[in-house]
Amino acid sequence: MDSDRRQFLGRCGAVVTGVAAPFALPRHALQESHASTRTRAGTRHERFMWLAIEQARRNPQWPFGAVIVDHRTGEVLGSGVNTGADSPVLHGEVVAMNDYVHRQGNQGWADTTLYTTGEPCSMCMSAMAWANLRRVVWASSIDEIRRTEINQIALSAREVAASARSFYTPELLLGGVLSDHTNRLFEEAQRLRQNLPDAPPAKPS
Ligand SMILES: [Zn+2]
Numbered sequence: 001m002d003s004d005r006r007q008f009l010g011r012c013g014a015v016v017t018g019v020a021a022p023f024a025l026p027r028h029a030l031q032e033s034h035a036s037t038r039t040r041a042g043t044r045h046e047r048f049m050w051l052a053i054e055q056a057r058r059n060p061q062w063p064f065g066a067v068i069v070d071h072r073t074g075e076v077l078g079s080g081v082n083t084g085a086d087s088p089v090l091h092g093e094v095v096a097m098n099d100y101v102h103r104q105g106n107q108g109w110a111d112t113t114l115y116t117t118g119e120p121c122s123m124c125m126s127a128m129a130w131a132n133l134r135r136v137v138w139a140s141s142i143d144e145i146r147r148t149e150i151n152q153i154a155l156s157a158r159e160v161a162a163s164a165r166s167f168y169t170p171e172l173l174l175g176g177v178l179s180d181h182t183n184r185l186f187e188e189a190q191r192l193r194q195n196l197p198d199a200p201p202a203k204p205s
Pocket of ligand 1: 122
């Protein structure tokens with residue numbers, strides 16, 4: 001565990017619980033939403049989430065964007081946006097993972113963090129478990145996305161990760177980073193879809 005993560009999660013835990021617990025990382029610290037505090041690690045998460053948002057803006061009607069970052073160096077190693085019009089499996093996270101494999105090969109996942117504008121669906125979270133991609137940060141939750149009339153399978157990313165516990169141990173599952181911004185993005189996308197003359201049926205992330 002690097003010092004930034006200790007600091008960030010420690011503070012996050014302190015905010016959530018109201019007590020100072022800088023290094024006694026409770027289990028639920030992995031399960032709480034992003035605190036609004038501007039810690040160094042928190043700012044770093046936001047910086048990479050802005051890159052995911054930049055990807056998402058490439059598909060204004062389905063703004064699911066993702067980037068994969070080397071969490072030691074901060075280098076962006078893969079990126080993508082939902083291209084579900086081409087294939088039902090090409091969610092933003094999968095497109096970013098495919099881009100990563102194209103650029104880096106199918107290796108090195110354990111040193112990466114994936115940032116995505118929407119909580120990973122069960123398909124994408126499963127793909128990350130298979131890859132052993134253990135650090136995942138998202139903005140809008142599945143419930144928030146569903147409110148904008150986008151279909152979602154009713155399994156949270158944490159539930160999928162927990163179901164893979166026999167072979168998969170995530171280090172960081174953090175939601176809510178810049179969700180104020182992405183929630184507006186999804187609301188705007190809903191308006192765009194509604195204004196289309198032949199609006200397609202709701203698609204998942
Ligand atoms: Zn997905």
